[in-house]
Amino acid sequence: MARPRPAEFEKTKILAENRRAKFDYYLEDFFEAGIALTGTEVKSLRFGEGSIAESYAEVKNGEVWLINANVPEFSHGNRFNHEPKRPRKLLLHERQIERMFKALTREGMTLVPLSIYFNARGRAKVEIALGKGKKLHDKRDTQKDRDWKRDQQRLMRERG
Numbered sequence: 502m503a504r505p506r507p508a509e510f511e512k513t514k515i516l517a518e519n520r521r522a523k524f525d526y527y528l529e530d531f532f533e534a535g536i537a538l539t540g541t542e543v544k545s546l547r548f549g550e551g552s553i554a555e556s557y558a559e560v561k562n563g564e565v566w567l568i569n570a571n572v573p574e575f576s577h578g579n580r581f582n583h584e585p586k587r588p589r590k591l592l593l594h595e596r597q598i599e600r601m602f603k604a605l606t607r608e609g610m611t612l613v614p615l616s617i618y619f620n621a622r623g624r625a626k627v628e629i630a631l632g633k634g635k636k637l638h639d640k641r642d643t644q645k646d647r648d649w650k651r652d653q654q655r656l657m658r659e660r661g
Contacts, residue, residue: 567591
């Protein structure tokens with residue numbers, strides 16, 4: 502029986518994506534979390550600035566934190582501007598946090614942020630996933646499969 506596809510979240514404007522995550526990790530459980538942001542952070546994100554390429558999430562004291570995500574200072578923020586790489590609290594249900602904590606401690610998984618986006622209501626959200634790191638040979642297999650599928654499509658196009 503085929504594995505069910507993860508539920509797609511309603512993303513109206515994607516601000517930052519971690520495209521390398523699918524290559525580096527086997528992604529299993531997907532979660533949508535709100536972010537606790539200050540006013541200048543929201544304004545900076547609305548201008549399309551921000552990066553989560555080197556970020557990760559962790560569970561501390563029953564709370565989930567987004568670490569090392571870069572939201573640059575707002576250009577008109579004066580003295581009330583925020584720190585660009587400060588830890589940001591993610592807003593999740595307790596059951597989701599417990600599930601993440603158990604998977605992180607018992608199964609040796611990591612929390613990988615996949616994207617930051619605004620939903621239809623205009624709220625900033627983060628899509629995070631529980632992932633298990635791939636070994637080098639797994640990454641080579643992924644690359645080989647991707648190349649073969651691309652060649653397959655090219656051959657089908659040429660032969661009509």
